[in-house]
Amino acid sequence: xxxxxxxxxxxxxxxxxSDGEIETIGLDVxxxxxxxxxxxxxxxxxxxxxxxxxxxxxxxxxxxxxxxSGAHLLVFTAGxxxxxxxxxxxxxxxxxxxxxxxxVKVFHFNEQVVSLLSDVGVILLxxxxxxxxxxxxxxxxxxxxxxxxxxxxxxxxxxxxxxxIYGFSMPLIPSVFAGAALTATxxxxxxxxxxxxxxxxxxxxxxxxxxxVIDDILGIVILAVVASLIKTGQVKLNSIIYLLIVAVIFLxxxxxxxxxxxxxxxxxxxxxxxxxxxxxxxxxxxxLLAYVAHRVGLETIIGSFAAGLVLAETExxxxxxxxxxxxxxxxxxxxxxxxxxxxxxxxxxxxxxxxLSVAFFxxxxxxxxxxxxxxxxxxxxxxxxxxGVGMIPRGEVGLVFASIGAANDSVPDSIIAAIIMMIIxxxxxxxxxxxxxxKKNTTESTVLKPR
Amino acid sequence: xxxxxxxxxxxxxxxxxSDGEIETIGLDVxxxxxxxxxxxxxxxxxxxxxxxxxxxxxxxxxxxxxxxSGAHLLVFTAGxxxxxxxxxxxxxxxxxxxxxxxxVKVFHFNEQVVSLLSDVGVILLxxxxxxxxxxxxxxxxxxxxxxxxxxxxxxxxxxxxxxxIYGFSMPLIPSVFAGAALTATxxxxxxxxxxxxxxxxxxxxxxxxxxxVIDDILGIVILAVVASLIKTGQVKLNSIIYLLIVAVIFLxxxxxxxxxxxxxxxxxxxxxxxxxxxxxxxxxxxxLLAYVAHRVGLETIIGSFAAGLVLAETExxxxxxxxxxxxxxxxxxxxxxxxxxxxxxxxxxxxxxxxLSVAFFxxxxxxxxxxxxxxxxxxxxxxxxxxGVGMIPRGEVGLVFASIGAANDSVPDSIIAAIIMMIIxxxxxxxxxxxxxxKKNTTESTVLKPR
Numbered sequence: 001x002x003x004x005x006x007x008x009x010x011x012x013x014x015x016x017x018s019d020g021e022i023e024t025i026g027l028d029v030x031x032x033x034x035x036x037x038x039x040x041x042x043x044x045x046x047x048x049x050x051x052x053x054x055x056x057x058x059x060x061x062x063x064x065x066x067x068x069s070g071a072h073l074l075v076f077t078a079g080x081x082x083x084x085x086x087x088x089x090x091x092x093x094x095x096x097x098x099x100x101x102x103x104v105k106v107f108h109f110n111e112q113v114v115s116l117l118s119d120v121g122v123i124l125l126x127x128x129x130x131x132x133x134x135x136x137x138x139x140x141x142x143x144x145x146x147x148x149x150x151x152x153x154x155x156x157x158x159x160x161x162x163x164x165i166y167g168f169s170m171p172l173i174p175s176v177f178a179g180a181a182l183t184a185t186x187x188x189x190x191x192x193x194x195x196x197x198x199x200x201x202x203x204x205x206x207x208x209x210x211x212x213v214i215d216d217i218l219g220i221v222i223l224a225v226v227a228s229l230i231k232t233g234q235v236k237l238n239s240i241i242y243l244l245i246v247a248v249i250f251l252x253x254x255x256x257x258x259x260x261x262x263x264x265x266x267x268x269x270x271x272x273x274x275x276x277x278x279x280x281x282x283x284x285x286x287x288l289l290a291y292v293a294h295r296v297g298l299e300t301i302i303g304s305f306a307a308g309l310v311l312a313e314t315e316x317x318x319x320x321x322x323x324x325x326x327x328x329x330x331x332x333x334x335x336x337x338x339x340x341x342x343x344x345x346x347x348x349x350x351x352x353x354x355x356l357s358v359a360f361f362x363x364x365x366x367x368x369x370x371x372x373x374x375x376x377x378x379x380x381x382x383x384x385x386x387x388g389v390g391m392i393p394r395g396e397v398g399l400v401f402a403s404i405g406a407a408n409d410s411v412p413d414s415i416i417a418a419i420i421m422m423i424i425x426x427x428x429x430x431x432x433x434x435x436x437x438x439k440k441n442t443t444e445s446t447v448l449k450p451r
Numbered sequence: 452x453x454x455x456x457x458x459x460x461x462x463x464x465x466x467x468x469s470d471g472e473i474e475t476i477g478l479d480v481x482x483x484x485x486x487x488x489x490x491x492x493x494x495x496x497x498x499x500x501x502x503x504x505x506x507x508x509x510x511x512x513x514x515x516x517x518x519x520s521g522a523h524l525l526v527f528t529a530g531x532x533x534x535x536x537x538x539x540x541x542x543x544x545x546x547x548x549x550x551x552x553x554x555v556k557v558f559h560f561n562e563q564v565v566s567l568l569s570d571v572g573v574i575l576l577x578x579x580x581x582x583x584x585x586x587x588x589x590x591x592x593x594x595x596x597x598x599x600x601x602x603x604x605x606x607x608x609x610x611x612x613x614x615x616i617y618g619f620s621m622p623l624i625p626s627v628f629a630g631a632a633l634t635a636t637x638x639x640x641x642x643x644x645x646x647x648x649x650x651x652x653x654x655x656x657x658x659x660x661x662x663x664v665i666d667d668i669l670g671i672v673i674l675a676v677v678a679s680l681i682k683t684g685q686v687k688l689n690s691i692i693y694l695l696i697v698a699v700i701f702l703x704x705x706x707x708x709x710x711x712x713x714x715x716x717x718x719x720x721x722x723x724x725x726x727x728x729x730x731x732x733x734x735x736x737x738x739l740l741a742y743v744a745h746r747v748g749l750e751t752i753i754g755s756f757a758a759g760l761v762l763a764e765t766e767x768x769x770x771x772x773x774x775x776x777x778x779x780x781x782x783x784x785x786x787x788x789x790x791x792x793x794x795x796x797x798x799x800x801x802x803x804x805x806x807l808s809v810a811f812f813x814x815x816x817x818x819x820x821x822x823x824x825x826x827x828x829x830x831x832x833x834x835x836x837x838x839g840v841g842m843i844p845r846g847e848v849g850l851v852f853a854s855i856g857a858a859n860d861s862v863p864d865s866i867i868a869a870i871i872m873m874i875i876x877x878x879x880x881x882x883x884x885x886x887x888x889x890k891k892n893t894t895e896s897t898v899l900k901p902r
Contacts, residue, residue: 276780329727
């Protein structure tokens with residue numbers, strides 16, 4: 001150790017300190033951070049695999065261990081640009097001799113880069129899910145998926161809002177707000193479990209994926225409504241209708257135009273002679289659709305999912321899956337570890353009885369509300385429970401609700417904490433529950449196509 | 452267009468503006484930037500492939516077209532944190548309604564992220580080159596590689612320094628400085644051309660790679676010496692000896708310890724059950740060695756090259772190559788497009804006769820100095836010219852020299868401009884020249900192993 005320090009002194013003395021030094025340190029720190037994320041995600045995944053638990057649960061827990069509820073090695077400050085965890089301060093000060101201001105700069109740049117990689121991770125995950133899906137099969141279960149989505153939004157919203165108003169004597173606005181936060185399913189976890197268990201192409205898998213996409217769109221609409229309600233006290237019907245129209249135009253347009261465009265891409269790819277001739281055009285397509293989806297007010301993942309869906313239909317679909325797999329293997333764990341790292345167990349205050357009972361109620365409604373979707377399925381051959389369980393995880397959209405609520409006086413802190421606890425619990429119970437339910441019924445479930 | 456603007460207004464009205472908005476825009480902008488880089492790199496590569504030119508030349512030129520010498524779509528400001536190209540300002544203002552300060556923030560964050568991806572690109576490129584290499588063969592050509600490296604450093608340095616002192620009556624310090632800037636070969640271009648032509652495993656390929664690695668280390672030492680000379684007027688012998696010792700310890704250590712460690716990794720990999728079980732541990736290894744190399748004062752690429760070299764020796768070497776290929780296909784073009792984008796043709800001032808003649812002289816010495824390495828090879832079966840041509844490209848280290856010189860009064864601007872012109876020219880002529888020389892002699896060259 002002392003030799004290394006001696007050497008550092010020496011290098012600090014002889015090396016030229018340029019303007020780009022912070023950026024150079026940024027590269028070092030990112031290499032370390034990504035290596036750490038890779039390492040803990042693999043350890044977590046392997047431990048869970050040995051315990052017959054889903055690997056994604058291991059990646060989530062690995063994130064918790066290094067995240068804000070654990071070692072503070074991976075922390076996301078979301079806006080507080082002066083915060084610097086002690087362990088980072090020590091590291092950047094002792095190892096790189098950075099003063100406080102530069103250390104904060106390096107830390108925040110690194111945090112933002114990892115956050116960006118995590119976003120790209122979930123975009124690519126849904127691109128792969130799209131590739132593994134089948135447009136015809138998805139349309140075949142379309143009505144059922146639509147029903148599942150609507151029931152899965154309506155039941156938790158109604159139960160949650162009314163329960164808080166009548167059971168807990170809460171005012172209207174925070175009750176509606178909490179009810180809305182219960183609506184949007186987060187598709188990442190379920191998609192990963194389905195993929196790992198080779199169940200994406202079952203009827204249940206396709207219903208869940210289809211419902212989650214519709215659900216995501218409904219979630220965005222509800223978010224817009226509630227955000228407007230909480231800020232202005234009004235609901236603008238125009239906005240709702242416009243958002244719904246935009247979503248439908250985007251999805252239909254992306255698929256119709258995408259089908260033509262993807263054939264054009266494939267015919268171009270067939271003429272190309274240089275390396276990366278299939279993967280790069282495919283990812284340009286996925287990234288641009290993700291961008292457009294985001295621009296029109298939807299989530300990026302809806303765009304990349306649509307891109308995967310139309311590319312899966314082309315003659316290059318199978319080849320593309322093989323090429324995308326290693327890229328997905330690399331970047332998707334970053335997403336799940338980040339989800340875990342952002343999980344703030346500090347939101348749970350065991351001394352606040354009222355808060356805990358609200359949280360318990362919201363969690364119950366969150367689970368029951370999505371399990372209720374099983375009842376909306378008429379096909380008796382289906383593993384209905386699996387569909388319900390698959391819809392349980394809440395995530396990003398719920399967290400956006402929490403952050404809106406935190407910035408608004410009319411929503412009490414206990415509701416924010418309860419929403420966060422609901423997200424944590426639904427995220428962490430789903431992988432095991434879903435894999436259990438799928439395993440039990442795997443022989444009975446209707447597999448559309450053998451793989 | 453007008454509907455989109457209407458919609459933007461609407462969304463801006465109803466959407467909640469959170470602290471993370473800049474980061475959200477950051478994701479959008481990165482998706483667009485990476486898509487653009489992918490698109491132009493593929494167009495450039497395909498055009499060049501059709502003209503029977505190396506694809507990497509197309510990627511470089513694509514970078515020039517969108518970079519600081521072209522459309523200013525991809526610009527690296529290196530320290531000037533207030534700069535914002537007009538096209539970016541228009542885009543961020545009109546499309547995202549960002550004020551000047553936020554637009555600058557988004558632009559610089561994006562610039563830094565792309566720069567980081569580009570750094571990771573060259574790290575992975577050299578990891579792949581390491582995987583394609585063979586330690587035994589590399590050691591077999593070790594003496595020749597060492598000789599090529601030493602000749603390729605000594606000749607340009609001596610010719611360059613003396614020529615400027617006696618031919619151009621320059622003072623000692625700027626002359627030595629310019630001579631030093633001529634020494635370090637940039638391996639990226641040559642490695643890519645060799646890889647694309649399946650010539651990495653030829654004796655010539657291995658000599659070039661080995662020499663470039665040694666050359667890189669010598670370049671770092673010379674950089675330390677000249678930086679110290681130019682700042683303090685003195686040369687510290689201690690520092691030189693220490694740097695050389697560190698370099699040797701790192702390389703030998705990385706390979707010896709790495710060989711044991713890589714077997715440990717492979718035995719672990721064989722027991723793993725979850726996705727990404729080979730690629731993720733391999734990249735942890737590569738990233739950590741890159742980090743350590745950087746920490747001890749060498750370049751990151753030496754670390755990732757060493758990692759590839761030892762992993763190639765394991766039973767998983769071939770499988771790993773297949774998995775790394777799509778990742779490399781994706782990220783390496785970012786590196787070459789960035790190199791092109793950073794190429795500032797504005798450094799060439801055609802009115803400055805004295806400057807142009809200095810530049811012409813430096814370019815001549817840069818080329819002749821590396822071609823001279825051919826003469827140091829005693830094996831008559833070798834394609835000696837290919838080795839010489841392969842060593843010609845200068846890059847990063849030369850640019851670091853230019854930036855040090857620019858910050859120092861004792862180095863005239865004409866020398867800086869001449870160094871930059873030398874880097875541009877050697878970078879852009881090598882791909883075509885090398886592929887021409889390799890093609891001509893491909894039947895005669897000593898292929899060590901058929902692939």
